[in-house]
Amino acid sequence: MEYLGRVPAPPLDRFIDDIYCLSGVPRHRRMNVPPMPSAHLFINLGEPARLLDSDPSVPSEVFADGWFMGLWTRRFLVEYPTRVRLVGVHFKPWGLSPFVDMPVAELRDRWVPVDAVWQRSLDRIRNQVGEVASAAEALRIVEEELLARLAEAPARGLGLVRHTGVRLETSHGAVPVGALADAAGVSGNHLAVQFKSHVGVTPKRVARIYRFARLILSVDALRPVDWSDLAHMAGYFDHAHFSREFKDFTGHTPTEYLALRRRFPAEAGFPPDSGPMPAD
Template sequence: MEYVGRVPAPPLDRYIDDIYCLTGTPRHRRMNVPPMPSAHLFVNLGEPVRLLDPHPAVLTDGWFMGVWTRRFLLEYPASVRIVGVHFKPWGLAPFTGVPAGGLRDLWVPVDAVWPGAAGRVRERVGGLAPAGEALRVMEEELLSRLAEVPARGLGLVEHAGGRLEASHGGLAVSALADAAGVSGNHLTAQFRSHVGITPKRMARIYRFARLIVSVDALRPAGWAHLAQAAGYFDQAHFSKEFKDFTGHTPKEWLALRRRFPAERDFPPDSGPMPAE
């Protein structure tokens, strides 16, 4: 498949990592996807995508997905054409008006949040428009949906979340709260409101994401060193979290990655793995 993406212009870049178009024949139809530090919007321009686990569903026109805290299994059609958005973990709320906790670990049809939007994007892009046109249409739709005034507390979450991102989840909640001049309870409440998860859980996902992208499948994996570099100081905790997030032990996951290398020119998250 071909992945064409770009970072949107301000002010969208405050809330969005990239807008992208995914097209072509998938090398693997079924994918096991671990939690990653982002929320998502997909508008499907082709055949339906199937979510197989944990709750089976057929996704046709488009859907939002909040931040996921557990892995899920999806199945691509034989030919894929999707225009999508990778939001920063706190980035979905300014566009939807939906409490982030209501989207955590869930997928919601686009039209349930933006009535008529999926059909409008599909109509404007059509079946043969180039990827650049699809990205432009999606960017215009996002600009039209962005709240003029950010919700109260979002700036605090954006600042603290940015520090977590920069540190790969390496900062304690108490340090984030102290730096912001608020209590840990207040910071946690704002994260629940605007991200749907606590800052502690968000730090865990950033830490895991850093570990995944640091693995070079072509070389022997020194898991103890990689885990420590990613901020894990307890080997048993690392092994349990890895199994929880991927469904595999580190050794099993590495064997799969060696069998199924990540595709070139895809975004730098090596987490999704063929479910063979």
């Protein structure tokens, strides 16, 4: 499967980490995706894909067109078709808010059809991309759509959330939430309310996900791994808590996860995203 991605031009880069295109035959049909500090938009240009929640009480869903996903606090699974052609957008945790006219909390831990959020827009986007457009052209079209939909005036509180979120991003979740609130000159409760409005979760939960992302992206499967050192570097000071969270977020123990990483190394040409793992 081929990957092409890029960071969008300003001002979109304040809210979006990257836009990318996947095409071709996937090496693995089903991928297990842990929580990562991103919200998502997928525009499906190929065969239908299936999404499965790690919560067995939530029914799976098949998407032929496209879907939004807010920030996820638990793992989910993606079942690719035999051939893939889709454009994806990784929003920063606070990045989805200025593009959707609905409470972001309603997208947390959920997948929602694109037309339920951007009404009557998906067919237009898909028609522009068509069946023959190159990956680069598909990225350009989606970037133009995002730029057109970016709110001209930021919603109340988004500046505070973005400023605080950037500190969490650059510190990998290591800055205490109380220190973030003090630095911003607001109460912890006020900061939590604004994060729930523009991210869907509290800053403490965002810090937790950034901390885990730092840990998982630090794993070098080609070398011996000292999990205690990695956990301490990422801010885990309780080994039992680290072990529980790792199993909750990945579905595996650290030893099982490392064995999978060694068995299924990342595909050449893909970004260094070591979170998703084959589930088949």
